[in-house]
Amino acid sequence: MAIIVYLETENGSFKKSALEVSSYGRKLADEKKTNLCGITFNSSDPFKIEKYGVEKLINIKTDHVFDAKIYADLLCKNFRDLGGTIFITGSSADSRFIFPIISILLDASYATNVVEFPSSISPLVLKRSVFTNKAFVFTELKNKHKIIGILNNSFGIFESERKLEVKDYISESLDSNVQVESIKEDGEKISIADAEIVVSGGRGLKGPENWNLVEDLAKTLGAATACSKPVSDMGWRPHSEHVGQTGKPVASNLYIAIGVSGAIQHLAGINASKCKVVINNDPEAPFFKAADYGVVGDAFDVVPKLIEGLKKFKSR
Amino acid sequence: MKILVCISSVPDTTSRINFIDNETEFDRSGVQYVINPNDEFGLTRAIWLKEKESCEVHVICVGGIDTDPILRKALAIGADQAFRVDTKPMDANQVAKEISDLVKEKEYNLIIAGRESIDYNGGMVPGMIATLINANYVSNCVSLDVDQSNFKAIRETDGGKEEISGSLPLVIGSQKGLVEESDLIIPNMRGIMMSRKKPLTIIQAKFKTHQTKTVKYQKLPPKSEVKLVKPEKINDLIDLLHNEAKVI
Numbered sequence: 001m002a003i004i005v006y007l008e009t010e011n012g013s014f015k016k017s018a019l020e021v022s023s024y025g026r027k028l029a030d031e032k033k034t035n036l037c038g039i040t041f042n043s044s045d046p047f048k049i050e051k052y053g054v055e056k057l058i059n060i061k062t063d064h065v066f067d068a069k070i071y072a073d074l075l076c077k078n079f080r081d082l083g084g085t086i087f088i089t090g091s092s093a094d095s096r097f098i099f100p101i102i103s104i105l106l107d108a109s110y111a112t113n114v115v116e117f118p119s120s121i122s123p124l125v126l127k128r129s130v131f132t133n134k135a136f137v138f139t140e141l142k143n144k145h146k147i148i149g150i151l152n153n154s155f156g157i158f159e160s161e162r163k164l165e166v167k168d169y170i171s172e173s174l175d176s177n178v179q180v181e182s183i184k185e186d187g188e189k190i191s192i193a194d195a196e197i198v199v200s201g202g203r204g205l206k207g208p209e210n211w212n213l214v215e216d217l218a219k220t221l222g223a224a225t226a227c228s229k230p231v232s233d234m235g236w237r238p239h240s241e242h243v244g245q246t247g248k249p250v251a252s253n254l255y256i257a258i259g260v261s262g263a264i265q266h267l268a269g270i271n272a273s274k275c276k277v278v279i280n281n282d283p284e285a286p287f288f289k290a291a292d293y294g295v296v297g298d299a300f301d302v303v304p305k306l307i308e309g310l311k312k313f314k315s316r
Numbered sequence: 317m318k319i320l321v322c323i324s325s326v327p328d329t330t331s332r333i334n335f336i337d338n339e340t341e342f343d344r345s346g347v348q349y350v351i352n353p354n355d356e357f358g359l360t361r362a363i364w365l366k367e368k369e370s371c372e373v374h375v376i377c378v379g380g381i382d383t384d385p386i387l388r389k390a391l392a393i394g395a396d397q398a399f400r401v402d403t404k405p406m407d408a409n410q411v412a413k414e415i416s417d418l419v420k421e422k423e424y425n426l427i428i429a430g431r432e433s434i435d436y437n438g439g440m441v442p443g444m445i446a447t448l449i450n451a452n453y454v455s456n457c458v459s460l461d462v463d464q465s466n467f468k469a470i471r472e473t474d475g476g477k478e479e480i481s482g483s484l485p486l487v488i489g490s491q492k493g494l495v496e497e498s499d500l501i502i503p504n505m506r507g508i509m510m511s512r513k514k515p516l517t518i519i520q521a522k523f524k525t526h527q528t529k530t531v532k533y534q535k536l537p538p539k540s541e542v543k544l545v546k547p548e549k550i551n552d553l554i555d556l557l558h559n560e561a562k563v564i
């Protein structure tokens with residue numbers, strides 16, 4: 001009857017989303033009066049999750065490169081061994097790769113883009129973002145096994161310490177059907193998916209030579225950089241930075257848009273962000289209708305001042 | 317080689333989203349439907365493969381008669397044959413099972429489905445199909461090369477990219493990058509004429525049980541007015557972000 005959380009790691013450490021997934025799982029386990037167990041891969045500091053309410057953690061040790069099918073099989077096996085009924089995961093690209101596979105293997109009902117704690121526990125009803133952040137739907141999960149995929153920054157991180165038992169699970173070497181090789185190119189940059197703050201530039205920045213404005217602001221804030229679609233189409237920035245309806249989704253705490261008009265397709269993709277700031281010299285730009293804070297002004301004047309102000313603020 | 321492209325009919329990106337019947341149904345009135353953008357990138361890649369190697373491109377949609385214009389458009393773009401599973405799909409699992417059924421019968425080597433649809437944003441259909449038919453699977457696919465029996469694909473991850481290679485059959489979740497926006501094919505008159513003669517086969521739905529149920533829709537809450545800060549008072553913005561929004 002246990003609730004199981006999939007806790008993603010990066011270089012051995014739990015990702016921030018893992019803490020959020022645990023917090024969500026803890027609350028649900030309390031409501032259902034059941035246990036919360038976690039499954040993770042290659043955690044080097046497993047007791048870090050104790051604070052967030054996990055009671056038992058299976059730490060799968062494998063030297064296999066990330067292979068969705070193999071990871072899905074290992075997760076399913078451990079989910080069954082733990083007597084899981086509800087599986088909770090985040091919404092990273094890797095989770096979204098693995099969990100559709102798991103939903104078939106477990107014959108589980110699956111909801112992605114969940115934005116809140118369940119509105120009903122029995123039956124289990126979840127609020128999800130649909131129409132690319134233009135509406136919500138309440139979805140009931142009907143099968144015995146259920147998967148909840150929560151959107152980053154939608155629930156928050158809460159401490160609720162429990163006594164944690166950690167078990168290592170050594171996976172035998174598994175045959176893979178595919179060869180996987182990672183191509184590192186974004187260097188040490190913060191990814192849009194994991195970032196708490198995203199700074200985005202649009203066509204209003206006139207050309208790639210002016211992107212130091214976006215990059216300097218992002219660096220000052222410890223933020224990821226993003227761009228509008230035309231900017232990536234014109235090759236000013238890599239496609240991996242394109243956000244919006246046809247690009248990457250953004251669900252950060254703070255989204256700062258510079259010289260972006262706020263077309264409906266752009267807004268749809270970034271609307272899940274908590275706080276939106278727009279800097280644009282046209283007071284009629286549609287982004288002002290979607291933003292929480294706005295500056296009507298020339299980006300080439302405003303952004304350097306903002307960077308300067310932030311540097312002072314940070315060094316206070 | 318035989319390629320199947322899964323096509324979802326979705327409201328145009330500029331559509332207003334409203335609901336009817338006590339917020340339980342999407343309001344279709346006045347809404348223009350298009351091929352789901354992620355599917356269209358995949359369809360274009362399939363047509364290119366067809367031009368290079370000898371292969372057949374089929375398209376499939378699980379949907380009602382109202383989705384026929386979208387399938388005709390896919391035929392006008394260059395697909396050879398279309399299938400429509402006649403049902404109003406209720407969840408991703410049902411769609412994946414219907415499509416997998418056709419894949420098993422026709423033995424496609426490559427199945428392309430959009431990374432996600434822009435209406436329900438589930439992002440599950442390609443992975444579910446791959447598992448149901450026991451094929452290799454690459455999500456968020458931004459590059460694909462295939463020959464008669466093998467593939468080499470690139471998947472976009474959160475922080476970079478991954479090259480995945482193996483043997484067919486393969487299912488991919490397609491998105492921009494697989495082809496560029498400017499590569500999308502706009503059907504010409506000849507394509508439109510020919511599409512009318514190409515077969516569009518209606519298949520009876522087989523999977524009628526659902527694993528999820530839609531309870532109710534909800535529109536976004538009204539947004540409060542934007543707070544404007546003067547460029548010469550930029551420190552006020554820093555103050556608001558720190559003390560009011562608490563995001564820095």
Ligand SMILES: Cc1cc2nc3c(=O)[nH]c(=O)nc-3n(C[C@H](O)[C@H](O)[C@H](O)COP(=O)(O)OP(=O)(O)OC[C@H]3O[C@@H](n4cnc5c(N)ncnc54)[C@H](O)[C@@H]3O)c2cc1C
Nearest residue numbers: 202203204228229244245246259260261263266281282299
């Ligand atoms: C099917 C479809 C899907 C799409 N998907 C996406 C998507 O995923 N993501 C996306 O972004 N777009 C998408 N688009 C495109 C979208 O409609 C817009 O064309 C695009 O978002 C506009 O990009 P932009 O804001 O950078 O450029 P513009 O619309 O040209 O806006 C530039 C803005 O910069 C301002 N500006 C100019 N100079 C300055 C200055 N010196 N200082 C400050 N501001 C300045 C201008 O006032 C203007 O508001 C899609 C379109 C379609 C049809």
